[in-house]
Amino acid sequence: MRNQRGxxxxxxxxxxxxxxxxxxxxxxxxxxxxxxxxxKKAIVGVAQTTSKGTVAEVRQAFDRRAQIDDIDVIAAKDLEITKEGNDIVISFSYPKRISLFGNVSVVIDFAASSNN
Incomplete structure (x- = not known):
């Protein structure tokens, strides 16, 4: 007799x-x-288009872009804006808490910069 498999x-x-x-x-x-x-796509686009702008202009450009792209997880005031040579570098970081089920959640720390 053969053994059954499965x-x-x-x-x-x-x-x-x-x-x-x-x-x-x-x-x-x-x-x-x-x-x-x-x-991330928004900050890269803003950094490329406002490379000669001031910090206030960069924040305004991000606010406009955030309104168009419906970004509400981060505001322009939360961005870190620095200048490296002739380029503007925009960085951000924020945590995101996602409830899976019941009292089980996942926290993801997002961070990015416009130069990487």
Missing amino acids: ITLLGMALICVVIVVVAIGGLKIAPAYIEYFTV
Whole structure:
């Protein structure tokens, strides 16, 4: 008699539960990363277009860009604006708390600069 091979019903159910939990986590975390990349794209664009501007002009340009791109996670006053040679470097950092389920949350610390 040959031994049967394969996965049991319990094993299949466990695999499905793991896949669903990972998928739900990914669906909840993905918008935070999309938002981060939108902010990063905005500061790179502002740094390139206002390379000769003052700090106030850079902040105003970011506010306009943030309004267009619907960025509300960070404000212009939260940006660190420095000058390296002839280039303006804009940096930011912020934490993002994402509730997964119940009292379980994930905290992601985002940070970026316009020169990297």
